Amino acid sequence: MAQTDIPQYDAIIIGGGVSGLYSLYRLRERGMTARVFEAGDAIGGTWYWNRYPGARLDSESWSYQYSFSKELIDGWNWTEHFAGQPEIERYLNYVCDELKLRDGIELGTRVKSCIYDEASKLWTITTEAGRRARGRYVIAATGFLSAHQFPEYPGVEDFEGLSLHTARWPKEGVDLKGKRVGIIGTGPTAVQIIQTIVYEVEHLTVFQRTPNWCTALRNKPMDEATRAGFKRDAPQIFEQCNETLAAFIHKADPRDGVDVPKAERWKLYEELHARGGFALWFANYHDVFTSQEIADDVGEFLAMKIRERVKDPVMAEKLIPKDHTFGTKRPPGETNYYEAYNNGNIDLVEVKKTPIERITPRGVRTSERDYELDILIYATGFRSLTGELLRIDIRGRDGLSLAGKWADGPRTNLGVQFAGFPNLFAILGPHNPATFCNLPRCIENNVDWVMHCIDFLKANGQTSIETTVDAENAWTQVCNESAKGLLIGEMKDSWFYGNNNQGGERGHFLLYAGGVPAYRRIFREVETQGYPGFVRS
Ligand code: NAP
Numbered sequence: 001m002a003q004t005d006i007p008q009y010d011a012i013i014i015g016g017g018v019s020g021l022y023s024l025y026r027l028r029e030r031g032m033t034a035r036v037f038e039a040g041d042a043i044g045g046t047w048y049w050n051r052y053p054g055a056r057l058d059s060e061s062w063s064y065q066y067s068f069s070k071e072l073i074d075g076w077n078w079t080e081h082f083a084g085q086p087e088i089e090r091y092l093n094y095v096c097d098e099l100k101l102r103d104g105i106e107l108g109t110r111v112k113s114c115i116y117d118e119a120s121k122l123w124t125i126t127t128e129a130g131r132r133a134r135g136r137y138v139i140a141a142t143g144f145l146s147a148h149q150f151p152e153y154p155g156v157e158d159f160e161g162l163s164l165h166t167a168r169w170p171k172e173g174v175d176l177k178g179k180r181v182g183i184i185g186t187g188p189t190a191v192q193i194i195q196t197i198v199y200e201v202e203h204l205t206v207f208q209r210t211p212n213w214c215t216a217l218r219n220k221p222m223d224e225a226t227r228a229g230f231k232r233d234a235p236q237i238f239e240q241c242n243e244t245l246a247a248f249i250h251k252a253d254p255r256d257g258v259d260v261p262k263a264e265r266w267k268l269y270e271e272l273h274a275r276g277g278f279a280l281w282f283a284n285y286h287d288v289f290t291s292q293e294i295a296d297d298v299g300e301f302l303a304m305k306i307r308e309r310v311k312d313p314v315m316a317e318k319l320i321p322k323d324h325t326f327g328t329k330r331p332p333g334e335t336n337y338y339e340a341y342n343n344g345n346i347d348l349v350e351v352k353k354t355p356i357e358r359i360t361p362r363g364v365r366t367s368e369r370d371y372e373l374d375i376l377i378y379a380t381g382f383r384s385l386t387g388e389l390l391r392i393d394i395r396g397r398d399g400l401s402l403a404g405k406w407a408d409g410p411r412t413n414l415g416v417q418f419a420g421f422p423n424l425f426a427i428l429g430p431h432n433p434a435t436f437c438n439l440p441r442c443i444e445n446n447v448d449w450v451m452h453c454i455d456f457l458k459a460n461g462q463t464s465i466e467t468t469v470d471a472e473n474a475w476t477q478v479c480n481e482s483a484k485g486l487l488i489g490e491m492k493d494s495w496f497y498g499n500n501n502q503g504g505e506r507g508h509f510l511l512y513a514g515g516v517p518a519y520r521r522i523f524r525e526v527e528t529q530g531y532p533g534f535v536r537s
Contacts, residue, residue: 037111052377076094137454195340249277396421423466432511
């Protein structure tokens with residue numbers, strides 16, 4: 001293709017999920033040309049790929065939708081308080097149709113490289129199929145849990161049964177009836193799948209490395225009156241979300257838990273446990289994030305619940321975390337997860353005690369024995385936060401590669417820009433509070449910031465913006481220190497620290513833990529002060 005035949009847009013958007021759709025809408029609203037390149041065969045991003053049985057929101061549906069359009073809110077009827085994957089996928093398709101976005105999206109198109117050209121000041125993306133497109137701006141709407149990973153056990157390729165990663169579940173579904181199924185992992189994804197499939201399979205073997213502190217989801221159908229109330233109150237709901245630490249609907253109890261007598265504390269835990277969702281985490285005493293005593297107390301409460309619910313006391317003890325405090329990893333939202341272990345057809349293998357040695361053609365071999373399986377499910381998570389960006393060969397000024405730049409951990413300014421990569425914006429990259437977040441709230445904040453930035457450039461007759469190295473160093477430092485004093489800062493064995501990342505980020509704190517309100521404040525300050533820390537031209 002001659003250089004002149006390469007299609008050119010004002011902006012290229014990589015990814016057609018919640019961030020990509022919103023970015024496309026906002027750019028078009030400004031009269032800009034934009035093209036979304038989406039690897040999946042349909043839109044939806046996370047909600048397209050993660051279609052495993054039981055996949056469901058852990059944010060309340062009515063707080064999880066886009067907030068910017070009353071028409072969209074009024075025109076959609078959530079059927080459950082915590083919508084399942086099919087309903088969320090339908091919702092995103094509804095948005096795509098209502099906003100007439102489809103003609104701006106190329107499906108089945110994975111971006112392989114994204115290269116900056118100094119002379120033209122344009123980015124060129126090349127797809128895996130070898131097609132190219134150019135854009136002045138690039139919005140990496142690639143998600144932070146997109147690059148799924150298989151564990152590094154020998155023999156992963158050898159299994160002769162059906163191997164499945166939860167993030168690549170077949171669209172046509174999988175017949176699990178009468179099958180001996182194994183699942184590796186007990187994170188939020190695994191919890192949802194285990195509690196759903198245990199009643200269907202012949203036998204389920206769960207390979208657990210670390211049990212998690214799960215919180216009760218309490219999903220229920222949504223009746224018309226409740227739905228109407230949420231539609232009416234939508235502006236206040238979104239406002240309230242933006243005022244909380246992680247943009248969930250739950251407001252923290254302002255009291256110091258340590259000053260409240262234990263019996264009274266446990267009364268609150270009972271209420272929050274009954275309320276469901278992340279109430280036990282985010283509506284708890286605000287010092288649940290900082291006080292070992294309070295986090296341990298919530299752990300003791302949940303351990304009591306687990307012991308009440310799991311009939312076999314030995315099994316119950318295996319399911320109670322012993323090596324990390326409540327709230328230091330994202331708690332899975334569960335629905336009868338613990339009861340699943342009473343079903344008689346389920347085994348729990350503690351792989352820290354009897355490590356997995358290899359995957360064999362017939363199943364899984366631990367140090368103790370072989371487990372024969374028909375189906376092996378990997379619920380082993382993602383190369384968190386950096387994985388999807390680094391899967392693309394991104395090269396900025398002077399051929400600088402993002403992978404090289406981040407070899408010793410990510411460096412960003414505000415989690416949005418990287419020095420040496422002009423006009424490249426990440427929506428859910430590292431150093432962002434979005435990791436904790438009720439995502440559409442954070443996505444709207446982040447995309448809106450990028451749009452304001454582009455408006456500002458335009459108003460000043462400029463077309464390029466790039467963070468300075470100093471500002472990038474300063475923000476990276478802010479992020480590294482943002483977890484100081486928080487219990488999550490001390491728990492290095494989580495994907496917040498890239499613990500499972502098969503790359504160079506292990507041990508680096510990958511988020512901004514200062515919370516959504518602080519981040520929004522910083523965004524506003526940078527905007528109103530004319531983008532200090534960024535060079536515009
Ligand atoms: P994850 O939280 O990273 O969990 C991965 C699981 O696999 C962990 O139990 C991990 O054990 C285990 N694992 C990884 N490598 C292993 C190995 N080599 N051997 C044995 N076990 C191994 O991933 P996820 O469950 O997919 O969830 C990721 C995030 O996605 C969540 O935190 C949440 O933010 C989001 N999510 C949300 C929902 C929702 O309700 N909306 C549902 C699913 C996921 P260790 O703990 O020991 O590392």
